[in-house]
Amino acid sequence: MPKQIHLAAHFPGVNNTTVWTDPRSASQIDFGSFVHLAETAERGKFDFFFLAEGLRLREMKGRIHDLDVAGRPESLTVLSALSAVTTRLGLAATVNSTFNEPYEVARRLATVDHLSGGRAAWNVVTSWDAFTGENFRRGGYLDEADRYARAAEFLHTARELWDSWADGDLPADPAAGEFARPGAGAFAHHGAQFGIAGRFNAPRPPQGHPVIIQAGDSYEGREFAAADADVIFSRHGTLEDGRAFYKDVKGRLARYGRRPADLKIMPAVTYVLGDTEEDAAERAAEIRRAQVSPQNAIAFLEGYWGRDLSAYDPDGPLPDIDPDLGDGVSQGRAQFRGDRAETVRRWRELAGERGLSIRELVIEATARQTFVGTARSVADRIDEFVQTDAADGFVFVPHLTPGGLDDLVEHVVPLLQEKGVFRADYTGPTLRDHLGLRPPAAGSARSEREAS
Amino acid sequence: MTGLHLSVALNDAGWHPAAWRDPAARPGALFTAGYWTDLAAEAERGLLDFLTIEDSLGPQAPDDRADRVVGRLDAVLLAARLAPATSRIGLVPTAITTHTEPFHVSIGIASLDYASRGRAGLRPQVVGARLSDTAHFGRRTFPEFDKPWYSTPEGKTFSAELFAEAADFVEVVRRLWDSWEDDAEIRDAATGRFLDRDKLHYIDFQGAHFNVRGPSITPRPPQGQPLVTALAHDVVPYEFAARGADVVYVTPHSRADAVTIVAQVREAERTVGRVGEPLKVFADLVVFLDEAPGAASARKARLDDLDGAALTSDAEIFAGTPGDLADLLLDWRDAGLDGFRLRPGVLPSDLEGITRGLVPVLQGRGAFRTAYDAETLRGHLGLSRPANRYATA
Numbered sequence: 001m002p003k004q005i006h007l008a009a010h011f012p013g014v015n016n017t018t019v020w021t022d023p024r025s026a027s028q029i030d031f032g033s034f035v036h037l038a039e040t041a042e043r044g045k046f047d048f049f050f051l052a053e054g055l056r057l058r059e060m061k062g063r064i065h066d067l068d069v070a071g072r073p074e075s076l077t078v079l080s081a082l083s084a085v086t087t088r089l090g091l092a093a094t095v096n097s098t099f100n101e102p103y104e105v106a107r108r109l110a111t112v113d114h115l116s117g118g119r120a121a122w123n124v125v126t127s128w129d130a131f132t133g134e135n136f137r138r139g140g141y142l143d144e145a146d147r148y149a150r151a152a153e154f155l156h157t158a159r160e161l162w163d164s165w166a167d168g169d170l171p172a173d174p175a176a177g178e179f180a181r182p183g184a185g186a187f188a189h190h191g192a193q194f195g196i197a198g199r200f201n202a203p204r205p206p207q208g209h210p211v212i213i214q215a216g217d218s219y220e221g222r223e224f225a226a227a228d229a230d231v232i233f234s235r236h237g238t239l240e241d242g243r244a245f246y247k248d249v250k251g252r253l254a255r256y257g258r259r260p261a262d263l264k265i266m267p268a269v270t271y272v273l274g275d276t277e278e279d280a281a282e283r284a285a286e287i288r289r290a291q292v293s294p295q296n297a298i299a300f301l302e303g304y305w306g307r308d309l310s311a312y313d314p315d316g317p318l319p320d321i322d323p324d325l326g327d328g329v330s331q332g333r334a335q336f337r338g339d340r341a342e343t344v345r346r347w348r349e350l351a352g353e354r355g356l357s358i359r360e361l362v363i364e365a366t367a368r369q370t371f372v373g374t375a376r377s378v379a380d381r382i383d384e385f386v387q388t389d390a391a392d393g394f395v396f397v398p399h400l401t402p403g404g405l406d407d408l409v410e411h412v413v414p415l416l417q418e419k420g421v422f423r424a425d426y427t428g429p430t431l432r433d434h435l436g437l438r439p440p441a442a443g444s445a446r447s448e449r450e451a452s
Numbered sequence: 453m454t455g456l457h458l459s460v461a462l463n464d465a466g467w468h469p470a471a472w473r474d475p476a477a478r479p480g481a482l483f484t485a486g487y488w489t490d491l492a493a494e495a496e497r498g499l500l501d502f503l504t505i506e507d508s509l510g511p512q513a514p515d516d517r518a519d520r521v522v523g524r525l526d527a528v529l530l531a532a533r534l535a536p537a538t539s540r541i542g543l544v545p546t547a548i549t550t551h552t553e554p555f556h557v558s559i560g561i562a563s564l565d566y567a568s569r570g571r572a573g574l575r576p577q578v579v580g581a582r583l584s585d586t587a588h589f590g591r592r593t594f595p596e597f598d599k600p601w602y603s604t605p606e607g608k609t610f611s612a613e614l615f616a617e618a619a620d621f622v623e624v625v626r627r628l629w630d631s632w633e634d635d636a637e638i639r640d641a642a643t644g645r646f647l648d649r650d651k652l653h654y655i656d657f658q659g660a661h662f663n664v665r666g667p668s669i670t671p672r673p674p675q676g677q678p679l680v681t682a683l684a685h686d687v688v689p690y691e692f693a694a695r696g697a698d699v700v701y702v703t704p705h706s707r708a709d710a711v712t713i714v715a716q717v718r719e720a721e722r723t724v725g726r727v728g729e730p731l732k733v734f735a736d737l738v739v740f741l742d743e744a745p746g747a748a749s750a751r752k753a754r755l756d757d758l759d760g761a762a763l764t765s766d767a768e769i770f771a772g773t774p775g776d777l778a779d780l781l782l783d784w785r786d787a788g789l790d791g792f793r794l795r796p797g798v799l800p801s802d803l804e805g806i807t808r809g810l811v812p813v814l815q816g817r818g819a820f821r822t823a824y825d826a827e828t829l830r831g832h833l834g835l836s837r838p839a840n841r842y843a844t845a
Binding site for chain 2: 031111
């Protein structure tokens, strides 16, 4: 049997690739929009539905950024509601490990796993910025270097909590008068980040542990994923980059006693379909233009220049002034970190060579359309990526809410099914089943307790 | 005659600690969606205003009682699971204010309001007697009390601090709900602006336990302000309710007691300078209901035997027929109560006793609705959609 493809649907909502000016663009907050995309994904037999998170509205030049879609719900609350209108689809939430506590997060994930019959997943992310911290009790206090240390210990602590109940700890036997086994839920964790002890009050989740997702591309992120994650997201949308990343990350697993199949690599991708290749390319260009409005082009450059560029014409040449490499003007967004001076130098070169305006440059520089073509050619490309080990599957990020995956499910998924590389139907009830993941070792913390 | 408001408090297998051993109980299903959606559907068939869901951040039974239910699902997420499965009934989960983030709770309840299309509420609760749960979080230490904390002066001071924190918590939650004006999303293609940033507001809350900047990441929920409800037994919590809640649950043990408590609630409203709608006062009652005279008491006695002690509760315990309960509710109502929150002794049987026994009796007496006439939880209670505190227009 050829290697099987895994598919996920990213609810587009809040980001700068969602085209809100399109007449088909509906609400990013009405529950009906979430239902639409989740039902589409389940009709397409996708592995899971994914929600991102952002715990503070983004700001530019000290003011709330007003050009992109904003306003989203609390992830786990929506996923719990969606578990009522789906039966097989995995439900993945991004939950921050900096502005939460392990007991509560482990319990909330266990709750969604119980209520959905084993379909919960957790994308573990970290924050370090005081900007987001201003919305929380603990504020932003975390050194960037400590981010992964806290995230890793947070996740290990959550696993200890899930393991604090063994599978047989809940006899609920009225005749014997025993509801739970004595000691069920007892835990004690004493580490550098957390010192907590007591009894966990959610029985072991149906999946044992919800599926763990990691989305970091740095050395620390890759190590974190190799040690602890079931799925890793990436941005490597070309075959070559994808294969290099795949090889690198899979190569790290053995050191942690894990097999290559234990970690699924799923790049985030976009797609555009057309009746012909030319038609698709034309549509892709239109979408790129719609994604980068004149105002957004200026705002995007301001993020890199670190200064007000509102006097510049988006259809004119790049600013001739040098970037201000101080604190920057953008907050709440990771992409403006890194070597801004180098980026600006590269763009000037590109714009000069090809005679690009500001807006054209931004369209060029931010192009992230991975698969553009007919349904047949897109299906072939998807399959090629997976069969040649550039990915195990993809997270599709549509540019329209909520109908942005309709044509993928209608036209591309059936072709993948015909090829025998994607499931014709779900074969098991849980997300672990869909992803082909082994169940976690049962209740190790529990066995230690019994042994002591 | 104004109709009564009726709600039901869902908790585990019921409010009797041995309820899970009753033949009608479904103890093996307590952590499944089906158990809770069946209960919510039953409550909605009875046209109840809303249901509440208990919660705690620690086990509800002592460690040495393996014969009691232990383990709970997160109440906000459980309420969200019930939202698409119901269409009219209000959903009011508990959130513990002592260990959680007001920002997360605010967006969680706002999201519940979206998922239920305007039927969300919140029941904020301080940790109260469960001080040991603080070790589950490890970020604050509480004093140790050798007696119940509410019986000593030091304990009362401590408790007042927890309620002050809870009041700040509710203030933050409510400001965040208002931090987006209703028309903040403009989608103005001509200027490229999705938002009118002048209609988004920093809340800039500063308090003893947390500072929160805002605005929310979630637009203003459908009800504007979801319903806030609080259980209260004393002056400090009455004042907490009077500051931040729409509904207060109280625990009178007689009609005369209800008269006294309602007067104390009104006094608390004056003390804190409450403006706008007065608190709706609901009395809590634990109920065991059977049509046959004596059957409910006998059933409760069997559970008492199994548990090894007679049931005790902060609320009055009623065991009898639906008709007798209707008499009691209508009598107490005249003490100035707006409604009742009934705590079924055993689920689902005593919930059915409410929906299939009590409700028809009250309807027959013209004291309870015969159909829902509003779409939202605030609507069920006759509360309008409030103006946004930040709107200037």
